Amino acid sequence: MFVDNSDTGLVIAGLRRYNVFTAVFFLGRHRRLLTELAAISRAAPGERALDIGCGPGKLVRALGAAVGGSGVAVGVDPSETAITDNRRRDRAANHRYERGPAQELPFADAEFDVVTCTFVMHHVPEQHRDAALAEMWRVLRPGGRVLLADAAPAPWMRRVFARRSGDPFAEVDIRRYAEQLRAVGFTDLDYTDSRYQTGILTAVKPEGSAPPDGSADVVGGLG
Numbered sequence: 001m002f003v004d005n006s007d008t009g010l011v012i013a014g015l016r017r018y019n020v021f022t023a024v025f026f027l028g029r030h031r032r033l034l035t036e037l038a039a040i041s042r043a044a045p046g047e048r049a050l051d052i053g054c055g056p057g058k059l060v061r062a063l064g065a066a067v068g069g070s071g072v073a074v075g076v077d078p079s080e081t082a083i084t085d086n087r088r089r090d091r092a093a094n095h096r097y098e099r100g101p102a103q104e105l106p107f108a109d110a111e112f113d114v115v116t117c118t119f120v121m122h123h124v125p126e127q128h129r130d131a132a133l134a135e136m137w138r139v140l141r142p143g144g145r146v147l148l149a150d151a152a153p154a155p156w157m158r159r160v161f162a163r164r165s166g167d168p169f170a171e172v173d174i175r176r177y178a179e180q181l182r183a184v185g186f187t188d189l190d191y192t193d194s195r196y197q198t199g200i201l202t203a204v205k206p207e208g209s210a211p212p213d214g215s216a217d218v219v220g221g222l223g
């Protein structure tokens with residue numbers, strides 16, 4: 001299902017197998033989770049939304065519905081298979097798919113209003129995770145929102161997956177990135193425990209944030 005490319009990440013290869021896996025893991029309610037994620041991201045008509053590590057592109061489609069024809073929904077993933085497949089299947093005029101890793105996004109500064117990244121951070125090599133969060137900050141406009149999510153199963157499901165070494169979901173707990181998000185400059189952190197086996201962490205890039213080179217304030221900088 002995934003290929004371990006040690007420097008890039010754990011990259012998706014078998015899309016069909018992954019879709020079967022998600023259908024089972026989310027007990028047939030993945031679509032409801034996608035609706036919830038799009039709602040919590042607050043993607044609104046006319047906005048530009050980016051989904052990092054988009055895989056089969058389902059959240060891109062949900063974000064595309066939220067931003068509508070006057071907005072844009074973009075999916076990015078290092079997997080050639082995923083990008084080719086999404087481009088072939090999804091011909092919506094306001095959807096785009098690009099190849100690239102979270103730690104080196106192929107987008108301009110402040111290009112997006114919303115960035116999402118779901119079930120991906122644990123696929124990014126540990127040494128690149130700070131860079132990935134910094135890239136989310138860079139491509140968001142001041143006032144933009146970030147949404148990170150990962151598995152947070154109910155206790156009964158944790159028991160089903162439990163190993164001798166303990167709870168395998170502890171290491172993917174999305175709250176572990178809260179401090180790093182604050183260190184990058186994000187504010188207004190909020191955590192939601194979804195009923196669909198998922199933890200959702202949101203934060204805001206404050207209005208007036210300095211551009212990446214720190215040379216001037218975006219708001220009032222020319223004053």
Ligand SMILES: C[S@@+](CC[C@H](N)C(=O)[O-])C[C@H]1O[C@@H](n2cnc3c(N)ncnc32)[C@H](O)[C@@H]1O
Binds near residue numbers: 009076103117119123
């Ligand atoms: C578990 S899948 C999640 C797919 C999709 N986001 C979802 O919610 O179903 C993890 C995805 O992360 C991608 N990935 C792996 N390494 C990555 C990296 N360094 N940057 C961005 N995405 C990466 C994989 O190719 C795969 O599509």
